Amino acid sequence: xxxxxxxxxxxxxxxxxxxxxKFKADDEKIKARVEAKNALENYCYSMKNTLSEENLxxxxxxxxxxxxxxxxxxxxxxxESNENAEASEFENRKKELEAKLSPIMMRVYQAAGGAPxxxxxxxxxxxxxxxxxxxxxAGDAGAAGADSGVNDLx
Numbered sequence: 001x002x003x004x005x006x007x008x009x010x011x012x013x014x015x016x017x018x019x020x021x022k023f024k025a026d027d028e029k030i031k032a033r034v035e036a037k038n039a040l041e042n043y044c045y046s047m048k049n050t051l052s053e054e055n056l057x058x059x060x061x062x063x064x065x066x067x068x069x070x071x072x073x074x075x076x077x078x079x080e081s082n083e084n085a086e087a088s089e090f091e092n093r094k095k096e097l098e099a100k101l102s103p104i105m106m107r108v109y110q111a112a113g114g115a116p117x118x119x120x121x122x123x124x125x126x127x128x129x130x131x132x133x134x135x136x137x138a139g140d141a142g143a144a145g146a147d148s149g150v151n152d153l154x
Contacts, residue, residue: 029087036090041079043094044072047101050108059108071100 008016047068050056060068075097082089 032087036087040090040094044075048072056108056112059111064104068101071097
């Protein structure tokens with residue numbers, strides 16, 4: 001007499017494992033899409049909130065404010081209409097928005113006396129990073145040259 005009631009058979013367990021592996025790629029794709037969508041949405045709200053920051057709000061021109069408000073509103077509306085867009089679409093739209101708004105934000109933070117917490121950057125860094133690296137800076141610190149000051153001891 002065996003007590004197999006309520007237990008899964010070996011075949012049922014194997015089927016469940018195979019199903020999990022089959023759906024893993026789909027799950028990862030959905031995760032990437034959600035993360036990209038959230039990144040774009042967070043960037044939009046971050047830019048909108050920056051307009052009302054006490055130490056910065058008087059540094060924006062009327063044109064700057066209009067451009068930021070209109071651009072972020074357009075992206076948020078696009079996101080509502082395209083909730084199931086691919087991750088790459090969200091990522092590309094975020095890069096385009098960053099490219100449009102980064103020059104304004106750099107100018108505003110410089111006008112505010114340089115940014116606390118960095119060498120002329122945004123506090124906590126530029127949301128999403130600086131597209132193409134910091135202007136005038138070493139875009140890739142790892143590519144400083146062949147002589148990095150480290151001696152190879154073989």
